[in-house]
Amino acid sequence: MSGLMDFLSGVSFFGLSGYELLAIYTLPGVSYALFHLAKEYLNRPSKFARGMLAAIGKKRSVADHLINGFAYTIAFLCIAFGWPLFGIWAIFQSRKEAALEIERNKPDFNCLPEHLICKVDPHDAEIASYVVDPLGTVPPLPFGHLNQGWVNFLTEMLEPEDEMWSFYIPKGGEQGKHRFAASSAIRGYAKVCNGEILGEFIYERD
Template identity: 30%
Template sequence: MIYLYWYLGVGVAVLAVVYGAHRLTKEKESEFLRDLLDAVNPDRKKLSYRILNNVVAPVLTAILVVAVWPVAVYMKAKEMLQKKDGTEIEKEREFAVERQHLQERLTVQEVERREVVTDPLKAVPELPFGHLNAAWQEFLNGHVDGGELWSFSARWQTTWGRKELRSGYVVVRDGAPCAHFLTVWKNILDDTDGEAKQAH
């Protein structure tokens, strides 16, 4: 029985170290991203959702770490060795709109007329961007003031070599593209192939 106590005691110590390291290295969720996620999924604001994600999930994770701490130690050691050897997994490049991607300067009204969703079955609200109208309004409230609104279209290659087409609208200030709102995100099968499949 004494071995079980020792095992669980070491597990608690490992949990404290892992939690502390996570808190020090965790990147804070941006306010715009949080607002966008809240607009797309209103359940995020509900108390039950917050309890499940901020209380239940961390408690279950803590119990799991204490129970199988040797696995956590092994994974952390492997990660540290990879960093030391220079074989760390390369981070995905972050997409950003560039000046050459700009297409047409538009007003908010022109964009909204262009993007009204008309669904004969009335499953989608007849609003600009349909179900994403709340996210569009958040985008407008947070970024458009004092800038120009442009449409853009960009061919983008990810770190892993996957080719994508990304289109939408971007705020331009002093000639520099800033925050953008994506409306199209497609994988491109081939540069010479006109067909593209919708990304999941």
């Protein structure tokens, strides 16, 4: 320890002493550590919660407080002196969490890329969808009772890059971003843009 003190006493850079340089270096880490310590303090259990824990025998002992204090001290020193590494880790962690958030917010379509069969012209899909019903129980419209869903699906095909693909999901096949097994075979059309599925219209479940 005395060797470190002697070293700092002998260092001088741009008119700054070793102690001043050390203070400047550790300032970001100390600020970061104090910020998180303040957050921990504000998030501590309320007096009522502490009383409830004590009532059920969960009150912290003196040894627990000492261990906690020691752990916080070590963490504080590690962050104060190793803040560049913690900063790099925090950047990577935030990027990872952002990517996970994007994945969580993606629409959960039944269709997956492996279910796509072929590119389809919307006009051809409409022609093939008419059902002749002599009893008149099915309206004479593309996809019959599902026509409004079809119209809504077509209104999403706005960009020149948007493509319509037919798809088929076999019974028991994996479907959706959570890969659940399909309880029945599913046929439909998907809106695809640059290889990504952005919408779907299901017209048949077997």
